[in-house]
Amino acid sequence: MNKKNKSTKQKEMSFIEKARRAQIVKCAIETIAEVGYAQASLGQIAKRANISKGVISYHFANKEELLEQIPIEYYLAWQAYITPRIEAQKSPKEKLQVYIEANLAFIDENRQHVFAVIETVSNKRTDDGKLQFAADHDEAILLPIESILTQGIQEGVFREFTKSSARVMALTIRSAIDGFTLELTRNPHLDVQEYTRELVTIFDKSTKK
Amino acid sequence: MNKKNKSTKQKEMSFIEKARRAQIVKCAIETIAEVGYAQASLGQIAKRANISKGVISYHFANKEELLEQIPIEYYLAWQAYITPRIEAQKSPKEKLQVYIEANLAFIDENRQHVFAVIETVSNKRTDDGKLQFAADHDEAILLPIESILTQGIQEGVFREFTKSSARVMALTIRSAIDGFTLELTRNPHLDVQEYTRELVTIFDKSTKK
Amino acid sequence: MNKKNKSTKQKEMSFIEKARRAQIVKCAIETIAEVGYAQASLGQIAKRANISKGVISYHFANKEELLEQIPIEYYLAWQAYITPRIEAQKSPKEKLQVYIEANLAFIDENRQHVFAVIETVSNKRTDDGKLQFAADHDEAILLPIESILTQGIQEGVFREFTKSSARVMALTIRSAIDGFTLELTRNPHLDVQEYTRELVTIFDKSTKK
Amino acid sequence: MNKKNKSTKQKEMSFIEKARRAQIVKCAIETIAEVGYAQASLGQIAKRANISKGVISYHFANKEELLEQIPIEYYLAWQAYITPRIEAQKSPKEKLQVYIEANLAFIDENRQHVFAVIETVSNKRTDDGKLQFAADHDEAILLPIESILTQGIQEGVFREFTKSSARVMALTIRSAIDGFTLELTRNPHLDVQEYTRELVTIFDKSTKK
DNA sequence: GATGAATGAGCATTCATTCAT
DNA sequence: GATGAATGAATGCTCATTCAT
Numbered sequence: 001m002n003k004k005n006k007s008t009k010q011k012e013m014s015f016i017e018k019a020r021r022a023q024i025v026k027c028a029i030e031t032i033a034e035v036g037y038a039q040a041s042l043g044q045i046a047k048r049a050n051i052s053k054g055v056i057s058y059h060f061a062n063k064e065e066l067l068e069q070i071p072i073e074y075y076l077a078w079q080a081y082i083t084p085r086i087e088a089q090k091s092p093k094e095k096l097q098v099y100i101e102a103n104l105a106f107i108d109e110n111r112q113h114v115f116a117v118i119e120t121v122s123n124k125r126t127d128d129g130k131l132q133f134a135a136d137h138d139e140a141i142l143l144p145i146e147s148i149l150t151q152g153i154q155e156g157v158f159r160e161f162t163k164s165s166a167r168v169m170a171l172t173i174r175s176a177i178d179g180f181t182l183e184l185t186r187n188p189h190l191d192v193q194e195y196t197r198e199l200v201t202i203f204d205k206s207t208k209k
Numbered sequence: 210m211n212k213k214n215k216s217t218k219q220k221e222m223s224f225i226e227k228a229r230r231a232q233i234v235k236c237a238i239e240t241i242a243e244v245g246y247a248q249a250s251l252g253q254i255a256k257r258a259n260i261s262k263g264v265i266s267y268h269f270a271n272k273e274e275l276l277e278q279i280p281i282e283y284y285l286a287w288q289a290y291i292t293p294r295i296e297a298q299k300s301p302k303e304k305l306q307v308y309i310e311a312n313l314a315f316i317d318e319n320r321q322h323v324f325a326v327i328e329t330v331s332n333k334r335t336d337d338g339k340l341q342f343a344a345d346h347d348e349a350i351l352l353p354i355e356s357i358l359t360q361g362i363q364e365g366v367f368r369e370f371t372k373s374s375a376r377v378m379a380l381t382i383r384s385a386i387d388g389f390t391l392e393l394t395r396n397p398h399l400d401v402q403e404y405t406r407e408l409v410t411i412f413d414k415s416t417k418k
Numbered sequence: 419m420n421k422k423n424k425s426t427k428q429k430e431m432s433f434i435e436k437a438r439r440a441q442i443v444k445c446a447i448e449t450i451a452e453v454g455y456a457q458a459s460l461g462q463i464a465k466r467a468n469i470s471k472g473v474i475s476y477h478f479a480n481k482e483e484l485l486e487q488i489p490i491e492y493y494l495a496w497q498a499y500i501t502p503r504i505e506a507q508k509s510p511k512e513k514l515q516v517y518i519e520a521n522l523a524f525i526d527e528n529r530q531h532v533f534a535v536i537e538t539v540s541n542k543r544t545d546d547g548k549l550q551f552a553a554d555h556d557e558a559i560l561l562p563i564e565s566i567l568t569q570g571i572q573e574g575v576f577r578e579f580t581k582s583s584a585r586v587m588a589l590t591i592r593s594a595i596d597g598f599t600l601e602l603t604r605n606p607h608l609d610v611q612e613y614t615r616e617l618v619t620i621f622d623k624s625t626k627k
Numbered sequence: 628m629n630k631k632n633k634s635t636k637q638k639e640m641s642f643i644e645k646a647r648r649a650q651i652v653k654c655a656i657e658t659i660a661e662v663g664y665a666q667a668s669l670g671q672i673a674k675r676a677n678i679s680k681g682v683i684s685y686h687f688a689n690k691e692e693l694l695e696q697i698p699i700e701y702y703l704a705w706q707a708y709i710t711p712r713i714e715a716q717k718s719p720k721e722k723l724q725v726y727i728e729a730n731l732a733f734i735d736e737n738r739q740h741v742f743a744v745i746e747t748v749s750n751k752r753t754d755d756g757k758l759q760f761a762a763d764h765d766e767a768i769l770l771p772i773e774s775i776l777t778q779g780i781q782e783g784v785f786r787e788f789t790k791s792s793a794r795v796m797a798l799t800i801r802s803a804i805d806g807f808t809l810e811l812t813r814n815p816h817l818d819v820q821e822y823t824r825e826l827v828t829i830f831d832k833s834t835k836k
Numbered sequence: 837g838a839t840g841a842a843t844g845a846g847c848a849t850t851c852a853t854t855c856a857t
Numbered sequence: 858g859a860t861g862a863a864t865g866a867a868t869g870c871t872c873a874t875t876c877a878t
Contacts, residue, residue, distance in 0.1 A: 016837095020837095035334075036334045037247075037332070038247065038332055038334075039334075041871075041872060041873080042872075042873060043871085043873090051838085052838070052839045052840065053839090053840090053874090054838065054840070054874095054875090054876090055837090055838060055839075057873080058837070058838065058839090062873075062874075063872095063873065063874090119331075122327075122328075122331055123245065123246065125244070125245045125247075164400070164403060164407075165403070165410075168403075168404055168407035168408065169407070169411065171385075171388050171389075171392055172388060172407075172408065172411055174388065175384040175385050175388025175389075175391075176380075176384050176385065178384060178388070179380050179381060179383065179384025179387070180380075180384075182384075183380055186347070191373070194373060195377055198373075198377035198378070199377065199381065201374075201415075202377075202378065202415040203415070205414050205415040206410075206411040206412070206414045206415040223861090225861090225862090226862095229862085250846075250847060250848080251847080251849085252846085252847080252848090260864090261863065261864050261865060262848085262849090262865080263849090263851090263863065263864055263865065263866095264862080264863060264864080266848080266849060267861095267862070267863070267864095268862090271848075271849075272847095272848065272849090432840090434841090435841095438841085453752070454750065454752045456664075456665065456750055456752075457752070459867075459868060460868075460869060460870085461868075461869090469842080469843090470842065471843090471844080471870090472843055472844065472845095472871085472872090473841080473842055473843080475869080475870060475871075476840095476841070476842070477841090480869075480870075481868095481869065481870090536749075537749070540745075540746075540749055541663070541664070541665055541750075543662075543663045543665075543666075556813070582821060582825075583821070583825045583828075586822055586826065586829070587825070587829065589803075589806050589807075589810055590803045590826065590829055592806065593802040593803050593805060593809075594803065596802060596805075596806070597798050597801065597802025597805070598798075598802075600802075601798055604765070609791070612795075613795055616791075616792045616795035616796070617795065617799065619792075620795070620796065621833070624829040624830070624832040624833040643858095647858095668850075668851060668852080669851075669852060669853090670850090670851070670852090678859085679859070679860050679861065680852085680853090680861090681853095681859065681860050681861070681862095682858085682859060682860075684854080685858070685860090690851095690852065690853090838878100839877100839878085840876105840877100841875100841876085841877090841878105842874100842875085842876085842877105843872105843875075843876100844872100844873105845871105845872095846870100846871085846872090847869100847870080847871075847872100848868105848869100848870095849867100849868085849869095850867085850868080850869105851864105851865100851866090851868100852864100852865105852866100853863100853864085854862100854863085854864080855860105855862090855863085855864100856860100856861100856862090857859100857860085857862105
C-alpha cells in the first residue's frame with residue numbers, strides 16, 4: 001500500500017513539489033554529513049534549509065520517508081554515473097578497472113552524500129529491529145561487479161570461480177570501495193588517484209588467471 | 210583526570226563490581242545487536258537485564274561510559290584471540306592466511322559483539338559533530354596486517370609495495386573482513402569456511418610476487 | 419553571544435510570543451510562591467498553566483531562562499513604580515519617606531512576585547556553587563537610597579556619614595524593607611500602613627542630625 | 628507522634644550516637660554552605676564525611692530530620708552565646724548595643740552555619756507548600772530584643788512604643804542583622820567592627836527618646 | 837502551500853530511601 | 858553498626874508529529 005501510494009504520488013507531483021523535496025533532501029544530506037545521524041533532527045534540517053519544521057512534515061509523510069530518499073537519490077546518481085562508463089569498455093578486465101575507478105571518483109565527488117547514505121542505511125531498521133540495510137539496494141550495487149565477473153569467467157580472462165566464490169570476490173571488491181570511503185573520512189586529503197591505482201592492481205591480480 | 214580516575218577506579222573495583230559491570234555491558238551488547246543503536250536506551254538495556262534503570266547509573270557514570278566498554282572489551286578479546294595465532298606462524302604468507310582465518314572465526318563466534326561495536330563506533334561523535342571512529346582503535350587493528358606486509362616485503366615473498374600502497378593493501382584486507390561481517394548479518398547461514406578460503410586466495414594472489 | 423542573542427531575539431519576538439512568555443512567567447511566579455522553589459518543576463508550572471510541559475521548552479531555551487525572567491520583570495516593574503514617586507519629591511527627607519512607603523506598597527501589591535524573586539534569587543548559583551545573588555541587581559536596588567542619602571548629607575539635613583557608614587545605612591533600610599516582606603509572609607493580615615509609618619519614623623530618626 | 632519519638636530517641640541516644648550525628652550535621656552544614664541547598668544531596672554530604680550514604684539514613688530517619696538539626700543546633704549555640712552577654716548588661720541601651728554586637732560577632736564567627744541555616748530554613752515547607760520558616764524559631768530569636776525594648780520603654784530610656792510599633796522595631800533590628808549576613812556573603816572582607824558600630828548608632832538613634 | 841504553536845512520549849540522569857549482608 | 862547495592866519516582870529536556878490559521 002505504502003509503495004503504491006508513493007509511486008502514485010510521484011506521478012502526481014508537480015515540478016515545484018519535486019524541487020522542494022529535492023531541496024529538503026539536500027539539506028538533510030548536509031545535516032547528516034555534518035552533525036551525524038543522531039543529531040540530525042527535523043529541527044536541525046529545517047534550520048539549515050531556512051524553513052519551518054512544519055514544511056518538512058508537509059512534503060514528507062514522516063522522517064522515515066525523507067531519509068529514504070537519501071539512498072534512493074544516491075543510487076540513481078550512482079547508476080547514471082557508473083553504467084555508461086562500464087558500457088564504454090569492452091573487455092572484462094577493463095570493465096573491472098573502470099568500475100573501481102568510477103566508484104572512487106564518484107565517492108570523491110559526492111563525499112557528503114556517500115557519508116549520509118552510510119549513516120542513514122546503518123541506522124535503518126525494520127519494525128522488529130533487524131537492520132534493513134536496504135538489502136535490495138545492496139544487491140543492486142553488486143550486480144555490475146557480478147556481471148563483469150561472469151563475463152570474464154566465460155571469456156576465460158579471469159581465473160575459475162564457483163558461483164559462491166564469485167560472490168565473495170564481488171563482495172570483497174565492494175568492501176574495498178566502502179573501505180576507501182571510510183579512509184577518506186578519516187583522511188580527507190588522501191591521494192585518491194594513487195588509492196585507485198592500488199585497488200585496480202589488487203583486484204587485477206586477484207582475478208586474473 | 211577522567212582517564213586517570215577510570216584506571217584508578219578499575220584497580221579499586223571489587224570482583225562483584227566488575228561482574229556486575231560486565232553483565233550490564235553484555236546486556237548492552239545484546240540490546241544494540243537486536244534493536245539497534247538508536248533504540249538502545251538505558252531503559253531498554255535495563256529491561257533486558259531485568260534490573261532497574263538506576264542500577265546502570267549506579268555502576269556507570271553515564272551512558273557514554275557504558276558504551277565505551279563495548280569496543281574496549283571487544284578489542285581486548287580480539288587481541289587475545291588473534292595475536293597468539295599469528296605469532297604461531299613463521300612465514301608472512303602463513304601469517305596473512307592465519308590473520309584472515311582467525312578474524313573470520315572470531316567474528317563468527319562473536320557476532321553480536323562485533324555488530325554492537327560497529328553500531329557504537331559509527332555513532333560515536335566528538336562534541337563538534339565529527340565522527341570519532343575510535344581512530345586509535347582502527348589504527349591498532351591495522352597494525353598486525355601492516356607488520357605482516359612489512360615482513361613479507363623484506364623477505365621478498367610479497368610483491369613490491371611502497372609505503373602507501375602497503376597501506377591500501379592493509380586497508381583492503383581489513384575492509385574485506387568488515388565486508389564479511391556485513392554479509393554475515395545479511396545472511397546468517399553463510400558458509401564461513403568457504404568465505405574464509407576465498408578471502409585467503411584473493412589476498413594470497415594479490416600480495417604474491 | 420548569549421546575551422546578544424537574547425536581546426536580538428527580544429526585538430524579533432512577536433506580540434503573541436511575548437504574551438505567551440509573560441503568561442508562562444506569571445504561572446512560574448504563582449507556582450514558586452505557592453509550592454516553593456524546590457517543588458516548582460516545569461511539570462508543576464505547566465500543570466498550573468494548563469499547558470503541556472513541552473510548551474515551556476518551546477518558548478524558553480531552558481528552565482534557567484524562564485526563572486531569570488522573574489527578577490528581571492520584577493525589577494522593571496519596581497523601577498517603574500518607585501522612580502517617579504521619588505522624583506516627585508524635593509527634599510531628601512521626603513524622598514526617603516516616599517522610598518519606604520512606595521516599596522512597602524509595591525511589595526504589598528505584588529506579594530507573590532516578590533516572594534518568587536526571593537526564592538529564585540536565593541537559589542541561583544554560579545557553576546562553582548557560589549550564590550549569584552544577582553549582585554548587579556542588588557546593587558541597583560540600593561542606588562536610589564544611596565543617592566537620597568548623598569543628597570541629604572550634602573544639603574545638611576542628614577547627619578554626617580562616611581562613605582561606608584552611608585552604605586550600612588542604605589543596607590539597613592533595604593534590609594528593613596526585606597524584613598517587612600518576610601513578616602508579611604508570616605502574617606498576611608499585617609497592618610501595612612502602620613508598619614510603613616513605623617519604618618518611616620525609625621529611619622527618619624536614625625538619619626536626622 | 629513524631630515529636631514524641633524524637634524526644635524519646637534523644638534520651639536513649641548513646642554518646643557515640645550523638646557524636647556521629649553531630650559529625651554528619653557538621654558535614655551537612657559545610658556542604659550546604661559550599662554548594663547550596665539544591666546541590667546538597669545525601670550523596671554529597673556523605674562524600675564530604677567520608678562515609679557511605681547509608682550511614683546517614685541509619686542515623687537520621689530521613690533527610691528532613693537531618694536538615695532540621697541545622698537550625699536547632701544553631702539556635703542553641705546562638706542562645707548560649709548571646710544570653711550571658713546580654714544579661715551581663717544592666718541598662719536597656721547597653722543591652723541593645725550588646726545584642727547587636729554579639730549577633731554580628733556570632734555571625735562572623737559562624738559564617739558557614741548561619742548560611743546553612745538561611746538556606747535550610749528558606750527551603751523548608753510544610754506539606755501544603757507553605758513556608759515553614761521555623762516560625763517558632765524566628766519568634767524565639769525576636770524575644771530578647773522585644774524584652775529589651777519593653778524594659779527600655781518601662782524605664783523611660785526609649786521613646787514611646789505601642790505594642791505593634793515595638794514589634795516593627797524588633798523586626799527591623801533583626802532584619803538589619805540578617806542584612807549584615809547577606810552583605811558578608813557578598814563581601815567576605817567586610818569591616819565587621821565598623822558595620823557593628825554603625826548599626827549600634829542607627830538603633831541607638833532610632834530608639835532613644 | 838506554509839507556518840508557528842503545541843503536544844506528549846521518550847530520553848538520560850539524579851536522588852532519597854530501602855535492605856541484605 | 859555500617860555498607861554497598863538497588864530501586865523507582867521525578868526532573869529537565871528533545872523531538873517527531875499534528876493542527877489551526
